[in-house]
Amino acid sequence: MPLVCVCSPKGGVGKTTVTANLAYALARAGSKVLAIDFDVQNALRLHFGVPLSDGRGYVTKAIESADWSQSVLTAGSNMFVLPYGDVTEDQRLEFEHLLATDSHFLMRGLSTLLNYPGLVIIADFPPGPNPALKAVSRLADLHLVTMLADTASLSLLPHIENHRLIGEPLNNKAGYYFVLNQSDNRRHISRDVTAFMQQHLGDRLLGVINRDESVAEANASQQSIFDFSPASAAAFDIELISKRVAAILGIKIGDGAVHTALRTSNF
Amino acid sequence: MKKVLFYLLLLVLAPIAVLIIITPMDSQKQYIFGFISLAILFLLGFSKKHSVSIIMMLVSVLMSTRYIYFRATQTLHFNSEIEAILGIGLFLAELYIWVVLLLSYLQTAFPLKRGIVPLPDDTSTWPTVDVYVPSYNESLEVVRDTVLAAQCIDYPRDKIKIYLLDDGKRREFAVFAADAGVGYITRNDNSHAKAGNLNHAMKLTKGELICVFDCDHVATRIFLQATVGAFLQDPKLALLQTPHYFYSPDPFERNLSGGKNIPNEGALFYGPIQQGNDNWNATFFCGSCAVIRRSALEEIGGFAVETVTEDAHTALKMQRLGWKSAFLDIPLAAGLATERLVLHVIQRTRWARGMTQIFRLDNPLFGRGLKWQQRLCYLNAMLYFQFALPRVAFVTAPLAYLLFNLNIIHSSASLIFAYALPHLILSIYLNSRMNGRYRYSFWGEIYDMVMAFHLVLPTAVTMLFPKRGKFNVTDKGALLNVGYFDFSVVRPHMIVAVLLAVAVIAGIVRACAHDYFGVDPNVIALNVGWGLYSLVFLLAAIAVARETRQTRKTIRIDVDIPVVIHYASGISSRSNTLDLSMGGCRIAVPDDRHLTDEIEEIELQLKSGSISIPVQVIANDEQAIRLQFEEIPLDRRRELVRVVLARADAWIHPPKPQDNPFRSLLIIIRCVFDLFWLTWKSRRENRRLRQEEAKRMESASEDNVT
């Protein structure tokens, strides 16, 4: 049920990587997790081992069939991914048009998944303002705004705080928090930006992820960072963030809830 | 009302006490009496309550007084002049022990467990503090970290000023002070050593409170926030002393095989004794790790310069004027222990001389301004340092009978034994019960034995001529790069040990053929037992002179701190430290990456901030990687000090397990055994190495020839 949006005003901050690894972290803790890709780049699936040539996704089907859950792929135990898929330009425009104009379009597509008990959904979005983010934000329980530890990202902080990402407050349930990516204490700017963010945001800064080449290598290997390099500093930080996310969303593993298997048409 | 009851009780119990003390008994009755009192005490011992300890203390006092009374009234009859001299000498030694025992009981009866007084939330009300780091001839390497640690103290920047007081007037210190951003003070002369140095600095500074750190005492960040509150709470408080904790081992811990698991030698003083003093408002200044109110110091004219232990004297002077002192038993700073036995002896000799000087020049028993409890506590501190002669007397006493057949105690062996036994056992038992976590039984004998022969002359001379003698500073921080046996320090011990060994053997021989020699075997047994007892501690004291090689300059601290390992390839992994020092660290192995990928830096993660340091791998095995820190600039070194030495909880460890007198004695015997065993082993090893070397040389020269 909980829906988390991972977004950012800026591109190239590592949203997709954070989304994927956060999904893995939550799955490792015992939840069933679904990662949805709202970005036409279609990069999220690669983190889950989907071959480059595999262009399956929900967008092409979404325009006709109402239930997007048919396009979900399994990615290991308790891990599911809903890729954007290969689309033509017209399909993309049509999809965005429906998102922007049909207020029930999104709801119809995701209702099966949203109503599945105990399923944590994490969604990845394109950078900056975009129709998908605007539409999904109204349903989201939590937003994670990802930034890099540099001044280019930092300069967009007012952008978010002034609600310019979707033109209205980002999240109206548990709120929005920040995740600072690729922080390197050995580098002057990185250290200063991190310190500033910690001071300025306080508890709104959910976590700081250490700059770690293992993340890029894990991506290249199409594995989760936890499997690729368990000792990775970034993995530790992401795990810590996932714990905080779970706490905010009230996800309690070990309270006796029983999760039945999610049936998918593929695999 | 309570007071009336108390005096009433005293009135009733007094005659009983007198009776217990003076009633003479024959040996059989005395044995029974002693046995009963010990049995009662054993039963009482099941209760851990403090009031029970007080009762036991009173019983111990009674038994000891009974013994002294017996000795005074019945055993002082001698047949010759020489016996009289030696006999009275021994009695005086035992009288000294009795006085010190009484005073110690008084001093430590009610240890005051003081807590931290919190500072108010509004930092603008906090007093200004001047931190002094006096130095004379110590190396900059040692002093540097002390100054950097002082800079890490959590206190408002505008309210703390740190000063490096350099009596050596060294240029590198001046440069360092400017670089680090602390004050630098020198003076034209070096009169009155450290006290003069501090007084000179007082003229140039203005802080309401003065905090003194010896040049090797690194403070934790919480030092001022834990101590200054008390000064705001009590306007009459002049001094707050904190323990001198050592993070490097002292000669006893290093050189004795059993030394590492026992409480440190200073733990008794910086525990029950100062806490006991605190109860009677008699805590005295120990020269470092303390905060003093400037106005109190000014009232007494600055730090005392008349004696070589200017610290204790300063506190005494302040107390005479009605100021109060306090002791907080939490280690908030740490320093380096004396590296070698000879340095330890030098340091303690200075303390003994200084305390004797105060005894002569500013005797606490006389003069106004002190309560009787304060007087007695100070008296005890000074009397303690007179232990040299009594101890020598004790150790050599059996020789009189065993070697020279001189009777210096006029009593049958069993009678004296019957009287002495409850006296001895009770005092050992009570010390174990009250101070067992801070000092294990019998170890005090070793500490005193090491010093005894060296202090005889200095204390005697100073007692007679208190103004003589100069201040010699203890060397701190020098590296001992080769192990050796310091014969010169224990020469007198070895001589006496040999004499005792001979005496014991002679005694045993005579006892075996006692009819032929016409001697009482019981007396021989008593003297032989006494001789052996002394011999054990003499040998243990000699064992301390076996100096082991100090292999590294920086002291390692066992601590688990999270680290991020930065590899050359850009990978960052996470692990934790196993131990840490200012020179390097050892981290747990997270995976195999370090075998192929070079570790460039590691980042230590404290909550208040992280510090990244360039490293070099020195060694690794399956469990851990050992890293050496490379050179870092001063401001980064300060952050390293913050992590390694200035952590608030760095020196707070759980107390050692409670003492068990038997186990403690066994450890000591083991140390003595190890002295011979290890010496023999290392000799054999050296011989083997020399043979190997010789063989290698031979084969090398052969190769050259061919």
Next chain:
Amino acid sequence: MKNYDDLQRFKDKTRTGAIEFKDMSAQNKHSDTSNWAIIKQLMNTGDDDSVLSHAGSIAVPAPQAVKADEFDASHFRPLVAQPISSTAAQGSILDSLQSALPDTKTAAFQPEQTQHTTATLFEQLAPVTAAPEAAVEPIPHSIPEPVKETVKPALVSPPQAPAPVTTEPVRFDKLFAAKGNTARSHPAKDLPLQPLLEMIASCR
């Protein structure tokens, strides 16, 4: 364990959990964060407007709106060797250079703008008549001599300014460096106003 909280451990070990010790470790660390222009501005949002707090760097003035006729193409003139004189002849050198070097049109476009604003800054700071036009780095080195090097190069190529400092003996450097940072690191930002004015005056 994410990090080692020594204050909390101290409180646990000494059972002083009730006392709120203050963590003042941030005092000692460099407040370098305020050295960066962007961070400074983010910290100052809400404070009263001062030119300095809104400016990125005092060495390079904040961009201002252009004049209405800035892009009026009718102002273009053929290349004529013009004497380098007053600030009134704005853009003259660069005009001539522009026609002479058609490839560098785009490169020259920027200097023209900055050239204009440099002149504005000069007008504000130093009421001097002869402020020669600066040659800006983007323009290729084949520029003829008449274009004098003025303050602009000094501003744009920072390493020259602190060069004299480094020839002094090292220990004085160390002695008077505030916190270990040398002037070398952020010369453009840290150039204070007075030496800047002096440099402008001296380069005439």
